[in-house]
Amino acid sequence: MGKTLAEKVWQAHVVREAAGEPDLLYIDLHLVHEVTSPQAFDGLRVANRPVRRPDLTLATEDHNVPTERIDLPIADPISRLQVETLRKNCAEFGVPLYPMGDVEQGIVHVVGPQLGLTQPGMTVVCGDSHTSTHGAFGALAFGIGTSEVEHVLATQTLPLHRPRTMAVTVEGELPAGVTAKDLILAIIARIGTGGGQGYVIEYRGSAIRALSMEARMTICNMSIEAGARAGMIAPDDTTLGYLAGRPHAPTGAEWDAAVAYWRTLRTDDDATFDVDVELPAATLTPFVTWGTNPGQGAPLGGAVPDPTSLGTPGEQVAAEQALAYMDLTPGTPLRDVRVDTVFLGSCTNGRIEDLRAAADVLRGRRVAGSVRMLVVPGSMRVKEQAEQEGLDRVFVAAGAEWRSAGCSMCLGMNPDQLAPGERSASTSNRNFEGRQGAGGRTHLVSPLVAAATAVAGRLASPADLTAPVTVGPTEQES
């Protein structure tokens, strides 16, 4: 019988298998950031162990970094200590690091792909659940905890039980204005936040094949929000086109050899998945969340649901608790929900394509007076490119704040946070209670909906807006 993509990549990395034991899997790339690594490096020091393969390890600073005045030392002493600890550890153990101020610094899941370090068929891990992002290249990529970070640093391997496989097939064409973010939010609402638990999801079908690499990363990024540890998309010409010429991509004969192998990385026609889920693309519309987990979402054209209309008693209680926290009343049209803050950024939607999409909406328009909008590029390279394209001027002219790269308001470990009771439309991936600041309320949205919401002051899609002021002197003014 044939093999799935996930099974092929798994099999190619088994160092050792033995009955009754987990497989020992080799790790091709280990990404590190300041939050989940200090205790792992401590563990190495206590046991007097080196990092086995610093040359397969890369660190960047992202979670704590302030996105303003990055030329100054971090004001918060605890954040500063954590970042300085990473620098010390990387120097001591020989791990390459892109610190604040470096042109390659940024969110770990934006940096790996843009450097060409994430390639098809690789195993990629990081002490961060959104490592699933890298699966967009046909890599097997998943988040790990700090004990596992230490394990990979020491051995470049991980003992793991073989996951089951799930196919999510999306056929057809996404309607205009419907993005990868809407698609993945709809998928999560469909299978639930625990639906992917124990599975690697492979996204398939014509709608997936039509997506850019950025959009594929958005999809795979949020696999963890459906409970799946990893999401994968088979590499194709789009993948090769993205990789070619990147700093760490192979060249010449090595490129040819790599491509020949990458072409084999697809699920065989006679392979079977443990679970199959199908979603037609054509019926999808912009999707937003109303609750406090990413599965609590609905089409933007819908209303806040009545908890009693939901499936199980457990879901009903969860929805009641969520609506109380979100201060929402059942039956309220989602388009009537006013927001205070719009956050455009994160490893889900902080890439150049996301910024372009939002800028297209904001060009010739103004962010509503009652709204603050933060635009935080996923990496300094994204920032650089956006500035070359003049996107920063569009954002600033519209009244948004243009920042430096980092996780920022995705989780508020830096000063970018919601105040208690404040409501945001956010392109990030988690709407958990307090995620963006204690007491803050989060609606997850696409970059298009984020930009339109900023203009309207309430949840909206670009189609809801009146025509922009023709691009002219007004935009040049600021």
Add this chain to the structure above:
Amino acid sequence: MEKFTTHTGRVLPLCRSNVDTDQIIPAAYLKRISRTGFGDGLFAAWRAADPDFVLNRPAHSGATILVAGTDFGTGSSREHAVWALQDYGFRVVISPRFADIFRGNSLKSGLLTVIASQRVVDDLWARVEADPTVPVTVDLERRQLRYADVAVAFELDDYTHWRLMEGLDDVDLTLRHSASIADFETARPTWLPTTA
């Protein structure tokens, strides 16, 4: 890692599903660089917001077994969530379903996560509500949960069972296979990238 064999203790009923790691330990507490002292951050937002939150109720103080609704530990990979539970005094968490990474983290750190049916969880919640002192035994050796006149088996793969019972360190176990790892490395394709 400390060995785990059998534990008997009192239950804290956390009657919620989808308890994510941002609730277990909010991000503000993740800035520390130690492995200890995270207990004060455990469910910090819920403890602060609601005087009647279950962790604030004196009747349950000293509980060592957390019994929660389904999909416990979803979200972030922060192992700090496990450390916070342990630091606060929990030895076991019981739920119908755990998020993968949380469960992996817990079993690496010696916090036993036990998968029990919603029926068992409901039953435990009801009994603790009637009597907060009802003792529950988690017998890892026999992979069995016991309370009052009830005994239910739970599943745990043999390898993890052995590792927990013996208190073995995963890195030590893997380093026994260093030769296999070195062999594997010599056969890796040359086009694969390095970060250097």
